[in-house]
Amino acid sequence: MCYFEGQGYYSTEQSLRLRRLSSRVPNQNAAPHFDWGSSPEGGKDDGEEEPRNLRELAMPLYMKKKVWQVQQMRIPVASGRVRRSRALRLFYAEARNALAMVTLWRRAIHKIGGHFGGGVQSYFVFLRFLVVLNFLSFLLIAGFVLIPSIVFHSLPFNTSISHMPNTTNITGLEQCMVYDPNPGALTVFYIYFLDLLSGTGFMEYSYMFYGYYNNTMVVVDESFSYNIPLAYLLTVSFYFLFCLFCIIVRMGGVARVAVATGGGAAGGYSMMVFTGWDYGLQGGCATRLKQNNIRYQLQVDLEEERLKLKARSLTLLQTVGLYTLRGFLNLIVIALILGAFTAIAAATTFSQKNQRDGIVGLLLEYLPSIVITVSNFVVPFLCDLIAQLENHNPSTTIILALLRAVFLRLVSLAVLLYTLWSNITCENGMDTGCEPCSYNYQQYQCWETRIGQEMYKLTLFDFLTTIAVLILLEFPRRMVVDNCSNKLIQWVGRQEFLVPPNVLGLVYAQTVVWTGALFCPLLPLVNTIKFVIIFYCKKITLFHNCRPAVKVFRSTSSNIVFFLVLLFGWILASTVLIYSMAEIHPSYGCGPFRFSSSMWSTIPESFQNLPHTAQDFLTYIGSQAFSIPLFIFSCVLLCYVAALASVYGKSVALLKAQLKLEGRDKQFLVKQIEELQKKLKPKQDPMGPMALSHDHVQATCDPQDSYSSSPPLHSYALD
């Protein structure tokens, strides 16, 4: 009907396309092509292929229905198969729906993305990933360590519980074995609260910390025995490997997107114009915010271009001056960061040496956490001020700020841990308390539990700080900005949700949990709860107090950066873990590894109990005869994959060049047709108006006069 004659206006360049049907009917070059002449080849593929093909065609629905009717008449024989395939498809659709509903917080994150953009959404997606990771870790630890310990604590008497054999000579070391976690029987109520905050008292000798677990091997009957120390060690090791695996898998998925889309940096303007608008936005307020956001983003990008042009036009003297200034400012930043480190080390040593009761004692215990948190606020703030003097363009400024903040956070945690460990192993040379027990017995009767308590305190303090900042800073700021019309306050404005500092906070918290997992097995559970509460609090503050960020964080490349930083945190935590497991002597008085010379030595001992074939197999895997061929094979595989990747890159570039060439060919041919038509036109004039219908020439995008012999909206199709 009218559709086939086509709508719209054709310009000169399209005279080639005049044979094509109207704009809603598929273009042969572009939209998937439907072949009317195809007949079903039979076989069960067809039953599924044809309906799927029909849905993906760019045809108006009434046409698709006609095609469908024709198809239905053609394949009556395969109706059974078609029905089955349709049923299967429906089942998959229902399963996908159900799975989507199970995904945690899916709707909330979608809403956040619609209002605040991809950058903020990526923070919440990252947070959700960490929540799931921590919860699965907790299930792992609970299943293999916690529940068996609980069960075996309450076993009846007829099962035999044997303690692990001593592998060290304990004569003369009786003083090291004294461990008294419960100071007194009579405690005041508020002491319970203090204990909850600092992990001492009733919490210390509980499943929460390492010190409570026993070095028992339980033999229930002939066939089943459960070795708790081995389980503890293997569970923690497996937990670390599991986290590494999850991070790498996630990073791979994100990196694949980034590589396929070229990092998202190129094509910024066209991306923003054509994919910037979220069609799912509803409500006048959200759309106005989004429009403001897009406008501001475009203006910032244009401004950045202007700055780049200006920067290129600096004279030599100005460039030298600028670089000197930048070097000097970098030195100041490094000095600030080193100052923060010294403060942390001093605070940790002071706090470990002095123990007091009551509120003052609590403050002393939290001193390292307080110093770390204060430095994490003050130093980035000062660095931001300094960065304004450095005069980089906005994206470089963001990257620099991120790098400095990452360095500060992770290395300050490393300084704290180093100070703790040097106290435990008496490396600072001040104490001579390490002599008999090979760890600092005077200060730490059970050093693993102390470390666990420190990590617990760090986690808790981080959580309290986040909540306090929300309540004491962001809500009041919004109330002040909304109700007070002072110009200065309006210029400061509402809080902006900055993604990098928030993400770094998450990475820091997760690194602390990893470090503490060996010494405080329930820490992943604490962290899960903490992150869930933080999700809801951040969501609330985002919607109530924040305005959309003006410097939009490009989400694709930054996702990789988040996971990379998380990987650094993992490496730090695993270094600590390996050092603790292999080098430091476990406490004599507590924990599953008392009487072993190191935590790791449990494994060689249990190795002897394995059957001979297993021993031989494991020995072979550990030997050079296996590892060297494996290494060579991995290298070969790596080279192959790298070669494949470069080949694909080259073919993509080749195809792009081909596309350009084809466009130019098309233009050339169209110009030739124009010239031919111009040559034919003077000859055709005497033949009358009818011939004009074959000669439809227009020059611009806009509609020109339409011929009176046809309805006004239509143009012509040559046939």
Next chain:
Amino acid sequence: MGNKQTIFTPQQLDAYQDCTFFTRKEILRLYHRYRDLAPQLVPLDYTSRPDVKLPYELIGSMPELKDNPFRQRIAEVFSEDGEGNMTLDDFLDMFSVLSEMAPRDLKAYYAFKIYDFNNDDFICKSDLEKTLNKLTRNELTEDEVRMVCEKVIDEADLDNDGRLSLEDFQHMIVRAPEFLSTFHIRI
């Protein structure tokens, strides 16, 4: 969940299921949304294939489309008469393409048509200017609009004819990871 509905014949429902990305339940739900826009115009019985068209004003007043600056273009692209007056088929087609199961190529094809304001199968500078003004509510200055249009054409135009063809557009969309999630209306 049985076959108790009397709005469509089973064959019609099968056809809709095969031609859109919706399940039976969703098609019926969408039918009721369509009917709610104008209960007196839309009959309860579609078995006889009535020819009912809802005017653009009603479509444009749906909460999902009301605040979208491109709602008029969306309605024009998906409507049979090109003016925004939609039959039930057009309505289903529109939300099927905008649903999350539609593939990227199909969405890119229709997105191109939406941004092509003068329907000449190319996105030229005037189309870009109109798109930009709708995106930013006319708040950019003339200079800025011009610069952004130039940059967009620079970045995306592969065959160097000064405007974007469908191939240029699709090539650019392939590199945009957020397109599938932004070109999506949940209904």
